[in-house]
Amino acid sequence: MIGRLNHVAIAVPDLAQAAARYREVLGADVSEPMDQPDHGVTVVFVTLPNSKIELLGPLGKDSPIAGFLQRNPAGGVHHLCFEVADIAAACDTLQAAGARVLGDGEPKIGAHGKPVLFLHPKDFCGTLIEIEQV
Ligand code: CO
Numbered sequence: 001m002i003g004r005l006n007h008v009a010i011a012v013p014d015l016a017q018a019a020a021r022y023r024e025v026l027g028a029d030v031s032e033p034m035d036q037p038d039h040g041v042t043v044v045f046v047t048l049p050n051s052k053i054e055l056l057g058p059l060g061k062d063s064p065i066a067g068f069l070q071r072n073p074a075g076g077v078h079h080l081c082f083e084v085a086d087i088a089a090a091c092d093t094l095q096a097a098g099a100r101v102l103g104d105g106e107p108k109i110g111a112h113g114k115p116v117l118f119l120h121p122k123d124f125c126g127t128l129i130e131i132e133q134v
Helices: 015-025 066-071 087-096
Strands: 005-011 034-036 041-047 052-058 076-084 115-119 128-133
Touching: 005 128, 015 041, 015 052, 076 087, 087 115, 087 128
Parallel strands: 005 052, 076 128
Antiparallel strands: 005 076, 034 041, 041 052, 115 128
């Protein structure tokens, strides 16, 4: 059902420092930071030949990544995002298999303007999974 790995998201306490690491040490193609107030994060996109890394910094005091950064003060892998062709069908298949869809169970418009849903990390080896329709 899942297709390409769309991105790996890494939550970081200091976005400027993280962006500099990827740009200067790893020599990656790194975007300018973009605030996403609807999602409570500022994002830097790292474009790789075969996928993307998203560096997520907290935006505002109710950021959804604040708890993660408290538990992981140096930052860490926050979620993986896989592509699907039909998110409604994927949602039905996943729920029928017993996977827990976070929130109200309905796809939402994600950080890239496309429908996404998130799956409970306890159902996927301790990793938060994002599914995005492309
Ligand atoms: Co994501």
